[in-house]
Amino acid sequence: MSDTRKFELSAMDNVMPRFFISLIFTFRLKDEATYEQVLDALRKSLVNASEELPLLRRRAFEIPVSDSNKTIGRLEAREHVDWTPEVGSNDLSAVYPDYDELMDEGLPQDMMDGELILPPGRKSIDLEAGTPLFLVQANYVEGGLILGVSMLHSLVDGTSAVLAIRTWAKHMRIQQGEVPPKFSIAAECCDYKKINDVWEAAGAPVAKGTPEDWRLLGLLPPGVSEPPIKPAPPMITSIFYFSANAFARLAAVATATNDEKGDDTQEPATVNDALMALLWRCVMRARQTAAPDSPSYSSPDAVAELDTTLDGRGLLRDKVPSQYMGTMVYIVTTRLPFAELVAPSTPLRSVLRAFRRAVNSVTGERALEVYGLAATRLPSYAAGALKWPFATFDGAESCFSSWLTLPMLDIAFGGRLFVNGGVPDHVRPERRLLDLVCRNCNVFPLRAEGGAEVLISLTADEMPLLESDPEFLEYAQLLCH
Structure with a gap:
């Protein structure tokens, strides 16, 4: 096809799991707005x-x-004007409750059915014919809109996905006659070679290739088998709400940790760190209580592992634009003796300090060294060649992802058609997204009132224990299942 532009992907893009990441946004419509008007505006603004x-x-x-x-x-990525994404349409008003009822129920996770809400093309990965970066489906319910957006993870991560949606929202506001705030993404931010150029300018460093080096990339070392896949246990997903008051108390824990003498961290602990520490301890306590005889929890030398995502843009902030549109996801692993993690005598700030030390151990230099592994030490990026250590129900490992600081809930799609200026009421993932392969924990973006929602998926015997954990309930309230 003539006029097709080609873009070489970075090694980070090539090692990302090859699937679509999906976000579900909900908007209340103005009384006078029709679905046809909304759909027309969405389509024109996306063009x-x-x-x-x-x-x-x-x-x-x-x-x-x-x-x-x-x-x-x-x-590689290719780009052509004929590949402008389209907005699919789906009227759910006959099968879903109206928008007010959905909101009154806390937007139950069971209503986030990807088969209905998300674009069907997300289930097809065809790398010979080409797989689109951006897919959209607009779903109408009485009084509201549920917008399903799916993006290919090989081409975007959480940060770049939000930036892409922010660009669309800007044009939605223009479409409705509004003057949006100044916002644009420079062309250099869309050049995937930027990361490789930074790596080469640093002397093309390559880490030794220890298991810890590979884990920072989110991979098992080449030649190591993935954990065996077993039948998934019955799972329960719950949405919890952490109020502004709860965050204020977590911030106080972070401040107290930073004020302690002898603290050797380079960067101070944050409220997000405190939340990660609390969630980790309470989730692992529920898991232990549900299976007290499991050696993963009861063995004297049992070690708990927490894997969390880290945006590499911050590690290389003086070399990589903050709006870089490729992928830069690293995995930070925090470890504590299991008994110490869950012991009532262990203060939360001790768990927090361990977490912050693990995050601070990932420097820009280290990030570039493991990038070198991805660039030079993998004979194949093909599906099936790369192995990930997180897809398991075994052991004492947890994998958390926090979107707390991602600016998703201040993206405004316009106030002529939507209530509240078109700021989404909720952002949610697809229901039961990872239930077949592992437990899950997602922290959603901070809301305008200062609180945030947290999604947690645990086995059916673990979830009731978390929901009744006194320490957990000091901060969290159950919103819905």
């Missing part, structure tokens, strides 16, 4: 957003092995 940010038109392709490409399964 205009794609003119400003052609990255929205990109598709991922697998390129063949050649003299210039020795790695099997390497991807």
Whole structure:
């Protein structure tokens, strides 16, 4: 196809799991707004957003092995004007409650059915014909809109996904006759080679390739088998609410931790760190109580592991634009003796300090060294060649992801059609997204009132224990299942 532009992906993009990440936004419609008007505005504004940010038109392709490409399964992005994304349409008013009822019930996670709400194209990964970066479906319920957005994880992470949606929201406001705040993404931010250039400028460092090096990339070392996949146990997903008051108390824990003499962290602990520490301890306590005889919890030398995502832009802030539109996700692993983690005598600030030390151990230099592993030590990026350590119900490992500081709930889609200026009431993931492979914990973005929602998926015998944990209930309240 003529006029197709090609973009070489970075090693970080190539090691990302090849699936769509999906976000579900909910909006209350103004009484006078019709679904047809909303759909028309969404479609026209997405065309205009794609003119400003052609990255929205990109598709991922697998390129063949050649003299210039020795790695099997390497991807590239291609871009063409004919690939402007479209907005699918679905009227759920006959099968879903009206918007007010959904909100009164706390937007139950069971209503977030991806089969109905998300674009069907997200289930197809065709790297020969090309897989789109951006897919959208607008779903109408009486009085509101449920917007399902799916983005290919090989091309975007949480930060770049939010930036792409922010560009669309800007044009939604223009479409409704509003003057949006100044916001644009520079062309250099859409160049995936930026990360490789930074790595080469640093001397192309390559880590030794220890298991810890690979884990920072979110991978098992080459040749190591994934944990065996077993039948998934019955799971329960709950949404909890942490109020502004709860966050104030967590902030006080972080402040007290930072004020302690002898603290050797380089960067101070944050309220998000305190939340991670609390969630980790309470979740693992529930797991232990549900299975007290499991060696993973009861053995004298049992170690608890917490894996959390880290945005690499902050690690390389003097070299990489904050609006870089590729992927830069690292995995930080915090470890504590299991008995110490859950012991009532262990203050929360001790758990928090361990977490912050683990985060601070990931420097920009270390990030570039493990990037070198992804760039030079993998003979194949193809599906099935890369292994991830987190897809398991075994052991004492947890994997948490926090969107607390991502600016999702201040993205405004316009006030002529939507209530509250088009700021979404909720952002949620697809229901039961990871229930077949592992437990899950997602912290949602901070809300305008200063609180935040947290999604937790645990086994059916673990969840009631978490929901009745006194320490947990000092901060959290159950919102819905």
